[in-house]
Amino acid sequence: MHVTIPIASGKESTVIPITIFHGTQDGPTLGITAGVHGYEYPPIMAAQQLIEQINVDQLTGTIIIVQIANVPSFLQRSPFVNPIDGKNLNRVFPGDALGTMTEQIAEIITTQVIARSDFFLDIHGGDASEDLMPYAAYYDNAEQVSSSQQGKLMAIALGFDHVIRFNTNGKEYMEEDQPSLYCSAEAFKRNIPSVDIECGKLGKATPSLTHKIEQGVLNLLHHLQMLPDKLLSDSNQKTIHIDQRMFISSIHQGIFYPAKSAGAYVVEGMKLGYITDFFGQVLDTIYVDKPGIILLIIGTPPVNKGETLAVIGEIE
Template sequence: MRNNPITPTIDFDKDGIQHGFLRLPYSRNDSAWGAVMIPVTQFKNGDGPTALMTGGNHGDEYEGPIALYNFANRTDIESFHGRVIVVPAMNFPAFQAATRVSPVDQLNLNRIFPGRPDGSLSEVIADYFSRTLVPMADYVLDIHSGGKTLDFVPFAASHILDDKQQQAACEEAARAFGAPHYLQMLEIDAAGLYDTMVEEAGKVFVTTELGGGGTSSPYTVEIARRGVDNFLIHAGILNADPQMPKHDSVSLDMPDFRSFIFCEHAGLVEPCVALGDIVHEGDLVARIHSTERTSPELPAEYRAPRDGMVICRHVPSLIKIGDCLNVIAEVV
């Protein structure tokens, strides 16, 4: 198989703090011998576990980049035992453009793993993580939020895995992150996800959803910043005391696909419940009004398919057929 063209400007084997780039050659109209320069920071202090922490897998999600750009500015190398590789914005072209998918090749990075070394820009980035960075790691944290089209109650999550020992380790790490909610997460389609690739490599993996709407808040940023430290403390890499939320984390589960409500009408969303609300099966959660005409017969009503907590909502008030309207998780 062809070697990946990405070249790191740091030495992953060297102790200390290093700031540099993952340099990906990218010839284009405005730069014949140009490159995409993806920022990377490494903290390494002796032998110990390795953690890989990423944000910006989607370019319109900001809690991860904010927390990790802040983390990368640390100077207390004596607090570390092992190695931490920080990539605040792994999908750097999308992050710069504030878009979910890459403006270069229109690919969703989090749907094309393990990638290809001879593919398009996003496929090359995916391949570098799959074949170079993830194999170095014992613990992997990928920080997400809802981007411009979804909003979530803040949670850390793990998945059901065939290897129950690995599943338990992932759940422990997700709970240690210290978000207000912990979710055993069910994916609509796990094929091509970074999550799936990392878990199939046998790593301890944690993902999050920490808000959304294409922005951030002091509340969600603090959850991310605190969670990054807690994750590394749990991994035995950072010497500090964990900082947990004031209230116990609420445990949630998505036991089947009835947790998802997908829209079958296009129009104007009238929300009837809010994030964090407890609903019962059959409760009205939203009405969809046609924008083409007025009529008392036209609003389509959407009702809760199960008892649980509303953990996700569609953010733009205009919705299309096929969009995710709400997600409801069972409170464990």
């Protein structure tokens, strides 16, 4: 079943396209969001492919797929933010029914998708400027042992080579009176086992990465016993777990010249790249402080002061 939820804000309007699969047997509900950032294309294209891949005659439970959460961002090819109000949808959860368009979108996803879910998956990729390596991630908190452990098993089941732990202990957004900000964090804050996929880079609709996401979702449905068992490859033995991430930010505005790509292993003291001013004068050379793997690195020349240049997954 396909539904389209209209949203109006002032003179502007948009919709949220949602597909709902009701299985022939009762079971859990899996909520899925794609297109929270409309320039991240492989998640959106994978959601399209899943319409044809999921057979409701074999399905136990319900799947709710938000096909494109941020339609204005998608249609106007706007990286990171909704061009109508300039807000990042993945920074306004749980949203506000009386707020701006982006806040209204978040509120509808929160109340109509997340709140109805027993498990939750948010699918992302590298936006227009982001060279990103594929990985799965899960939320973890010492006060939510069951949902944390279930989330870890879900992340592994997705079948990606690398699994990142989002450690929420001590995070301000987990406090009851604080907004969750992030889509999947809102789900986890409600004690719903929650995972992310990050797959895709530089705003490209790469077919192989679209297929990787599609297969990951099907793997997850088998793991949750929402689809019949199937023999999966023994890839879990190769899973690399990453507990800590290091964020490297720019202290300059200018032009960034990366020396490495996402997925590269780095050691302490290795050169990541350098920044020049608009006349080619070198302002800063960026080095790695700890060994690890590059999860994300800026892959296009523009860079702003305070912007994240790279994210390194620390490996023991």
